[in-house]
């Protein structure tokens with residue numbers, strides 16, 4: 697791996713995160729190190745309450761850890777202002793939440809175009825980019841349908857396409873298959889792997905479904921806030 701590739705990915709170094717817990721504090725992440733090179737996908741697995749969502753929130757720069765460093769596509773986030781972090785999230789990080797949260801009044805293409813409008817950028821190319829991405833997730837023929845006319849799997853594909861609208865270097869995905877049956881879940885995982893390799897994103901995927909882990913490049917197992925040695 698070259699130094700450039702290392703810088704281009706997502707790097708968490710010696711992360712500790714605690715939450716207030718009565719008179720003491722609960723350690724949610726305990727000296728966690730995780731490196732995800734560009735163009736690869738790492739699955740984060742572990743029991744309920746082990747720290748998976750906390751790890752995703754730190755990687756997304758939504759939560760500041762007590763200690764440790766987060767590097768996003770070559771940018772060290774320590775010391776950045778709130779505005780700088782917001783800008784970094786908009787340009788470099790795509791987040792796919794468990795629930796698609798699509799707006800009922802918008803068509804599939806508009807759900808994606810909205811990302812560009814919200815960002816205050818020129819919307820001229822938004823439509824063609826939205827159509828390209830819908831094509832990439834296998835929904836080219838659904839661009840003008842509204843969310844209630846789509847299946848759960850199709851909505852999750854839109855959710856993923858939407859996270860890619862700003863061409864992020866880092867893609868963070870929380871339980872994308874929890875609402876789907878095994879076959880549709882496997883298809884979504886295949887899609888995420890393909891997009892990760894094609895678009896060279898550093899992808900982190902939180903999942904409970906270990907049967908889907910054959911599709912990923914690395915598995916990070918979290919127990920009580922600690923990362924077990926990397927495996928696959």
Ligand SMILES: Nc1ncnc2c1ncn2[C@@H]1O[C@H](COP(=O)(O)OP(=O)(O)OP(=O)(O)O)[C@@H](O)[C@H]1O
Nearest residue numbers: 715716722724742743744745746747748749750751
């Ligand atoms: N905002 C918070 N305040 C206090 N404690 C929290 C907070 N968020 C999470 N925790 C605690 O931190 C630990 C890790 O939680 P986290 O949500 O990261 O686990 P998880 O592995 O994502 O769990 P699940 O699979 O159930 O979603 C748990 O003990 C949880 O109770």
